[in-house]
Structure formats: C-alpha cells, structure tokens
Amino acid sequence: MVKRTLFFANPAYLNTKNEQLVVNFPDEDKPPVTIPIEDLGYLVLEHPQITLTNGLICKLIENKTSIITCDKQHLPNALLQPLTGHSEQTERFRHQLNSSVPLKKNLWQQTISAKISNQAFHLSARNKDSRKLMRWADEVKSGDTENHEAIAAALYFQSLFNHVEGFSRNQKGIAPNGLLNYGYAILRAVTARALISTGLLPSVGIFHSNKYNSFCLADDIMEPYRIYVDALVYDITHRGGGYEELTQQLKAELLTIPAMDVVLEGKRSPLMVAMSRTTNSLYECYAGISRKILYPVFEITV
Structure with missing residues (x-):
C-alpha cells in the first residue's frame, strides 16, 4: 500500500480521535479535517506554529509514520522515527x-x-x-x-x-x-x-x-x-x-x-x-x- 505524505505550511493543531488524524486550523474559518492514520507515511511540518498532541505522536509512531520537521529556511532538518522498528x-x-x-x-x-x-x-x-x-x-x-x-x-x-x-x-x-x-x-x-x-x-x-x-x-x-x-x-x-x-x-x-x-x-x-x-x-x-x-x-x- 502506498502511504500518503501530508505537508503543513500554515498554523495547525493536530490531534487524534477514533484512530484518525484530526487537523484544526485556528487561523482559518473552516471545519476540521480527518484522515485515517493507517494511510499516512510522512508528515512534513514546516510552519513553527504547528501543535501535535502526544497521543497523536504515539499513534503515528505505532503506524511507522515519519514526522519530518523543517528549519527557518523551510528545509527538512529532523526526522522522528520509532525506537523499535522490527520484531527481530x-x-x-x-x-x-x-x-x-x-x-x-x-x-x-x-x-x-x-x-x-x-x-x-x-x-x-x-x-x-x-x-x-x-x-x-x-x-x-x-x-x-x-x-x-x-x-x-x-x-x-x-x-x-x-x-x-x-x-x-x-x-x-x-x-x-x-x-x-x-x-x-x-x-x-x-x-x-x-x-x-x-x-x-x-x-x-x-x-x-x-x-x-x-x-x-x-x-x-x-x-x-x-x-x-x-x-x-x-x-x-x-x-x-x-x-x-x-x-x-x-x-x-x-x-x-x-x-x-x-x-x-x-x-x-x-x-x-x-x-x-x-x-x-x-x-x-x-x-x-x-x-x-x-x-x-x-x-x-x-
């Protein structure tokens, strides 16, 4: 299965509910967006005003979803991955x-x-x-x-x-x-x-x-x-x-x-x-x- 890549360039609040990623946009007048966590391969976080709950981070890691953060030049500078990636x-x-x-x-x-x-x-x-x-x-x-x-x-x-x-x-x-x-x-x-x-x-x-x-x-x-x-x-x-x-x-x-x-x-x-x-x-x-x-x-x- 091909996993999705999500890119966030604006302020956002990310949390989880019912095994879904829930995206809220505090600075925009639009409803939250929900996406199945199992579909996600990569999250790219570019804007400094992006908040993730610990519950979401844990579920993303369990799903082996890579979380990529970006620096002031908007280039990827860090990668969050699980400590345990394989049973052996x-x-x-x-x-x-x-x-x-x-x-x-x-x-x-x-x-x-x-x-x-x-x-x-x-x-x-x-x-x-x-x-x-x-x-x-x-x-x-x-x-x-x-x-x-x-x-x-x-x-x-x-x-x-x-x-x-x-x-x-x-x-x-x-x-x-x-x-x-x-x-x-x-x-x-x-x-x-x-x-x-x-x-x-x-x-x-x-x-x-x-x-x-x-x-x-x-x-x-x-x-x-x-x-x-x-x-x-x-x-x-x-x-x-x-x-x-x-x-x-x-x-x-x-x-x-x-x-x-x-x-x-x-x-x-x-x-x-x-x-x-x-x-x-x-x-x-x-x-x-x-x-x-x-x-x-x-x-x-x-």
Missing part, C-alpha cells in the same frame, strides 16, 4: 554490527556501480552522452578505492544541467540546488524509514561514518535512488516558469517522490515500496542469505 530488531542489529570489512566494501561497490549506471541511463534518456559513465560503472572496484563516485558525479551534473548558466552541484549554490537539496532530504527520510522498518540501524553505515551523522546508512543506500530526484528537478527546470525559489507548488511536487514509479527487478512499484525491498535485501546480505543488494534501474516514465 536485536538479532538484525547484531548481523549488521558484525558485518565484515570485505562485505561492506563489496556492498559499497555494488551501490556506487548502481548509482553511476543510473546516472548514465538518465543522461542517455535525455539524449546526452553517457559513454564515460557506462564505462566507469563497470570499473568500480571493491570499496570504490579510485573514487569513481566523485568523478562520475562531476561529469554527470555538468552534463545534466548544462542549460543552467553557472550551475555546479553545491548545497549552497544557485538554483536548482535548492530543489535538489529538498528532494534529497525527502529521499533520506524515505530511506531511514525503510531501514528502521527492516530492523537496521540507520546510523551505522557501510561507507559513510561521520560520528555526527545519525543517518550514515541512509546516506549510503539512497545513492542509486538520487536519480529520481534529479529527474524530477530536471523536468522542473525545462518546463518554463521560475524555479529559483522553493515555492509551495514546487515543494508539493517534490513531496511526490515517495510515490514515484521505479523499476526494480523488471517490475514497476512506488519508490517507497522499492526502497523497502532494497533495505530488506541489504539485511539478507548482512545475514549471509544473499550477496546482492536490490537497486532500481532508472527508466523515464511517461
């Missing part, structure tokens, strides 16, 4: 924490190869030269010791957004960097939610290891999925109209990322469903059941 969590933590260095290097090799391949497929779909990326995807070594990820990313972004004067991929750079940042933040939340539901620690990565980063593993696993954010932002920049500012309309488009169609093992499914399959395949690698992470293969959907 302790055993799965043990498999993850005991994973060997060679296994982690192999998993990172698979991840980066899949990421570069998807970048190549994306460029090809936009009628851009992808031959170097195709070659580099096959040349990634265990642990990506030659840093093909960074080399490929530089060429990829230069080619993809060559219609945007002065563009370079930088978190604080010119548009559409802001759109990419916002989209990646949503994708990160989707990845963290799937990891926790699978019973894995999102803070213990296979490559990323910054001690100040609580989502190292999410940052690892989301890499081949970034392409879907890139594709959405590319379409936004080409359709005409402004995209320099992160408007409510643009945010609403980026919040469709969890429901985007992706192709995994030849079958289409919503991104959030595919992500759960990816994180489960990662656990099977940790447990010695499999040696392959399942990642999507990028295709332009019509």
Whole structure:
C-alpha cells in the first residue's frame, strides 16, 4: 500500500480521535479535517506554529509514520522515527554490527556501480552522452578505492544541467540546488524509514561514518535512488516558469517522490515500496542469505 505524505505550511493543531488524524486550523474559518492514520507515511511540518498532541505522536509512531520537521529556511532538518522498528530488531542489529570489512566494501561497490549506471541511463534518456559513465560503472572496484563516485558525479551534473548558466552541484549554490537539496532530504527520510522498518540501524553505515551523522546508512543506500530526484528537478527546470525559489507548488511536487514509479527487478512499484525491498535485501546480505543488494534501474516514465 502506498502511504500518503501530508505537508503543513500554515498554523495547525493536530490531534487524534477514533484512530484518525484530526487537523484544526485556528487561523482559518473552516471545519476540521480527518484522515485515517493507517494511510499516512510522512508528515512534513514546516510552519513553527504547528501543535501535535502526544497521543497523536504515539499513534503515528505505532503506524511507522515519519514526522519530518523543517528549519527557518523551510528545509527538512529532523526526522522522528520509532525506537523499535522490527520484531527481530536485536538479532538484525547484531548481523549488521558484525558485518565484515570485505562485505561492506563489496556492498559499497555494488551501490556506487548502481548509482553511476543510473546516472548514465538518465543522461542517455535525455539524449546526452553517457559513454564515460557506462564505462566507469563497470570499473568500480571493491570499496570504490579510485573514487569513481566523485568523478562520475562531476561529469554527470555538468552534463545534466548544462542549460543552467553557472550551475555546479553545491548545497549552497544557485538554483536548482535548492530543489535538489529538498528532494534529497525527502529521499533520506524515505530511506531511514525503510531501514528502521527492516530492523537496521540507520546510523551505522557501510561507507559513510561521520560520528555526527545519525543517518550514515541512509546516506549510503539512497545513492542509486538520487536519480529520481534529479529527474524530477530536471523536468522542473525545462518546463518554463521560475524555479529559483522553493515555492509551495514546487515543494508539493517534490513531496511526490515517495510515490514515484521505479523499476526494480523488471517490475514497476512506488519508490517507497522499492526502497523497502532494497533495505530488506541489504539485511539478507548482512545475514549471509544473499550477496546482492536490490537497486532500481532508472527508466523515464511517461
């Protein structure tokens, strides 16, 4: 089942009654809105004057609904997730924490190869030269010791957004960097939610290891999925109209990322469903059941 994403940009009071989320608008003359909690996957809270009752928070957590808060720049800055995400969590933590260095290097090799391949497929779909990326995807070594990820990313972004004067991929750079940042933040939340539901620690990565980063593993696993954010932002920049500012309309488009169609093992499914399959395949690698992470293969959907 595809879960809904709700975005709140105005003052609101959120509580619960009869297993429903009840939304009241104190500054607006309109009746309360009720939504079944079981339908919710993500709540994005942007306005500082939003109040949630503890009873609602508990029910959202029980439903594994991610609560995402935003900072003064309206960018996602925090994610609330349950402490217990899976009935076998302790055993799965043990498999993850005991994973060997060679296994982690192999998993990172698979991840980066899949990421570069998807970048190549994306460029090809936009009628851009992808031959170097195709070659580099096959040349990634265990642990990506030659840093093909960074080399490929530089060429990829230069080619993809060559219609945007002065563009370079930088978190604080010119548009559409802001759109990419916002989209990646949503994708990160989707990845963290799937990891926790699978019973894995999102803070213990296979490559990323910054001690100040609580989502190292999410940052690892989301890499081949970034392409879907890139594709959405590319379409936004080409359709005409402004995209320099992160408007409510643009945010609403980026919040469709969890429901985007992706192709995994030849079958289409919503991104959030595919992500759960990816994180489960990662656990099977940790447990010695499999040696392959399942990642999507990028295709332009019509």
